[in-house]
Amino acid sequence: MAKLNIVFIASEASPLAKTGGLADVAGSLPHALQHLGHHVTVIMPFYRSHLSANKIETKPMHTSIEMWADEIQRHCPLHETRMNGIRFILVEQDDLYDREGLYGPAGGAYEDNLLRYLLFNRVALEAAALLKKKVDIIHCHDWQTAMIPLLLQTQYQHHANIAQAKTVYTIHNLAYQGVFPVDWIHRLGIPSHHFHSGNYEFHGQINCMKAGISSAHAVTTVSPSYAEEILTPEYGCALDGFLQLHTDKLSGIVNGLDIKDWDPAHDITLSASYKAGKTAGKKKCKEALQKEFGLKVCSDTPLMVLISRLADQKGIDLLLANIQKWLDRGYQLAVLGSGDPHSEHLLHQIADTNPEQMHFWRGFNENLARRIYAGGDIFLMPSRFEPCGLGQLMAMRYGTIPVVRATGGLKDTVIDHKQAKGRATGVHFENATPEAFDEAVEYTVALYHNRTVWSRMRSNALKRDSSWEASAAAYAELYQELLSA
Numbered sequence: 001m002a003k004l005n006i007v008f009i010a011s012e013a014s015p016l017a018k019t020g021g022l023a024d025v026a027g028s029l030p031h032a033l034q035h036l037g038h039h040v041t042v043i044m045p046f047y048r049s050h051l052s053a054n055k056i057e058t059k060p061m062h063t064s065i066e067m068w069a070d071e072i073q074r075h076c077p078l079h080e081t082r083m084n085g086i087r088f089i090l091v092e093q094d095d096l097y098d099r100e101g102l103y104g105p106a107g108g109a110y111e112d113n114l115l116r117y118l119l120f121n122r123v124a125l126e127a128a129a130l131l132k133k134k135v136d137i138i139h140c141h142d143w144q145t146a147m148i149p150l151l152l153q154t155q156y157q158h159h160a161n162i163a164q165a166k167t168v169y170t171i172h173n174l175a176y177q178g179v180f181p182v183d184w185i186h187r188l189g190i191p192s193h194h195f196h197s198g199n200y201e202f203h204g205q206i207n208c209m210k211a212g213i214s215s216a217h218a219v220t221t222v223s224p225s226y227a228e229e230i231l232t233p234e235y236g237c238a239l240d241g242f243l244q245l246h247t248d249k250l251s252g253i254v255n256g257l258d259i260k261d262w263d264p265a266h267d268i269t270l271s272a273s274y275k276a277g278k279t280a281g282k283k284k285c286k287e288a289l290q291k292e293f294g295l296k297v298c299s300d301t302p303l304m305v306l307i308s309r310l311a312d313q314k315g316i317d318l319l320l321a322n323i324q325k326w327l328d329r330g331y332q333l334a335v336l337g338s339g340d341p342h343s344e345h346l347l348h349q350i351a352d353t354n355p356e357q358m359h360f361w362r363g364f365n366e367n368l369a370r371r372i373y374a375g376g377d378i379f380l381m382p383s384r385f386e387p388c389g390l391g392q393l394m395a396m397r398y399g400t401i402p403v404v405r406a407t408g409g410l411k412d413t414v415i416d417h418k419q420a421k422g423r424a425t426g427v428h429f430e431n432a433t434p435e436a437f438d439e440a441v442e443y444t445v446a447l448y449h450n451r452t453v454w455s456r457m458r459s460n461a462l463k464r465d466s467s468w469e470a471s472a473a474a475y476a477e478l479y480q481e482l483l484s485a
Contacts, residue, residue: 032472143178146212178208223409227252256468289375293359305376310339315382
């Protein structure tokens with residue numbers, strides 16, 4: 001297989017700056033591709049305060065790119081850093097990127113987000129064109145970089161280094177499409193002759209995601225099932241009909257994990273280490289978590305855990321509808337997350353009333369999340385839709401059995417005990433109702449009390465290959481197919 005020069009352009013990448021799963025993909029997939037022998041460069045904004053908070057050291061490239069945007073000629077210095085052999089090029093523009101939130105204040109979005117990311121798209125293309133070697137693949141992610149395939153085709157063909165590059169556009173979550181008022185077209189110099197229903201026009205507005213879907217050479221989602229689901233009205237977020245016009249270039253490739261980073265055998269944040277075949281340490285992690293959260297220490301009580309944004313997509317209402325009956329049955333529950341204020345209030349209220357059985361931590365803390373994954377018995381993920389999901393992968397990696405709604409990447413990555421008992425790594429439920437969720441939890445608790453069955457499921461989960469290797473190979477094959485076409 002030929003070795004490729006690949007450029008990832010993304011709005012976030014771990015560990016430099018992160019709000020969700022996109023950062024994990026943009027931070028981890030390049031390493032896996034580079035392990036296969038390809039050369040990968042990642043280009044993202046220079047989020048000064050986030051880089052500082054994450055203790056990421058960068059150095060100036062002594063190169064700046066001049067770019068007009070919204071009647072202002074901007075001077076955009078480039079910086080770089082290397083993380084585990086991957087080169088990151090960072091676009092500086094402090095008034096746009098040095099803000100508290102990557103995309104907006106808590107619960108909101110910045111009104112100038114299209115300016116922020118279209119400027120970034122243009123400078124990123126200019127930076128890619130400056131690379132010493134001709135670029136084979138430009139891989140873009142979500143609405144923030146969705147205009148790049150269109151810009152490359154229409155306004156950047158004079159750059160020899162990138163003119164022949166094939167573009168791959170990955171949809172991480174179809175619900176966030178980047179829709180903006182039409183007046184930005186002329187303010188930002190977006191190709192106006194492509195403002196029609198077959199490209200980025202959407203009910204008289206700009207839709208960035210439509211531009212990516214229409215203009216990219218290949219469109220991927222982060223799981224095969226999600227690629228099928230978004231073709232339906234239920235999951236298509238009003239783009240199902242448009243996506244059906246592009247099914248010839250649509251596919252799904254499931255996400256992976258950095259299994260060296262997420263490894264209970266070597267995770268220094270845990271009170272004890274463990275692995276498949278040697279799981280005594282997991283029992284110690286459960287006891288330590290019960291003590292940390294003020295729960296009654298009891299090895300026989302099932303400890304259910306949930307780590308999530310508190311949002312409708314994540315099925316938090318299904319959780320809230322069932323919590324009290326689960327506590328009445330004697331189960332324990334630990335929740336880490338934030339989001340909808342009403343849900344936060346109810347979780348605090350229930351936890352305060354049942355302190356020996358439930359703990360709610362508002363916010364997010366990665367080290368705490370690791371201790372929860374390790375200390376829990378059952379991981380709850382009742383999502384209404386889930387493009388891929390990483391929580392269930394992390395839970396299985398730590399031997400915690402997921403109960404998931406059979407949707408998107410959850411269906412693709414968790415083997416249901418009802419369907420394949422010997423290979424099972426978790427339990428599915430179909431309908432997004434409190435009753436179906438409760439039935440799945442009761443089924444799982446019954447398995448928990450069968451030591452032989454539970455030990456086998458836990459072993460299956462711990463042994464599951466959640467690495468990026470298979471996914472990276474699938475992406476590499478897709479890249480080669482595009483270049484051979």
